[in-house]
Amino acid sequence: MLRWNGTDWSKLTFPNDDNLTSVVAFGANSAYATSDNGRIYRFNGTNWTLIYELTGVQFYSIAGTSPADLWVAGNNGNIIHWPQ
Numbered sequence: 001m002l003r004w005n006g007t008d009w010s011k012l013t014f015p016n017d018d019n020l021t022s023v024v025a026f027g028a029n030s031a032y033a034t035s036d037n038g039r040i041y042r043f044n045g046t047n048w049t050l051i052y053e054l055t056g057v058q059f060y061s062i063a064g065t066s067p068a069d070l071w072v073a074g075n076n077g078n079i080i081h082w083p084q
Contacts, residue, residue, distance in 0.1 A: 001014065001031075001033070001043075003018065003024065012043070012049055013034055015047075015048050018035035018036070018037050018039060018041075019034055019035055019036045020034070020059045021033075021034050021035060021036050021058075021059055021060050021061070022034045022059070022060065022062045022063075023062070024062050024064055025043075026066060028045055029045030030042075030067055031043040031046075032051075032064075032067070032070060033048075033062070034059035034061065034062045034072055034074075036058045037053075037058070038053055038054040038056065038057035038058060038059055038074065039052065039054075039056060039059070040052040040070075040072060040080075040082065042067075052080070052082065054074075054078070057075060057078050058073070058074055059073070059074040059078075059080075060073055061073050064082075068083065069081075070082035
């Protein structure tokens, strides 16, 4: 995962070795990522936090209009609407 500060790109550290599959950002302090281990993470500008996990599912994509309206698609027809 890379971050643009207006001048340069920098690599963000991630807390584990999950394979990230998709990212959506609503600003420098509000990004969300999915993994192929059925996890959703939130980046607050400083740290990543695991906010959701569904065992046995692979998440492929995340999209939305705001942090209050996120959609996640996974294998076997799994669709999650976050935060509901």
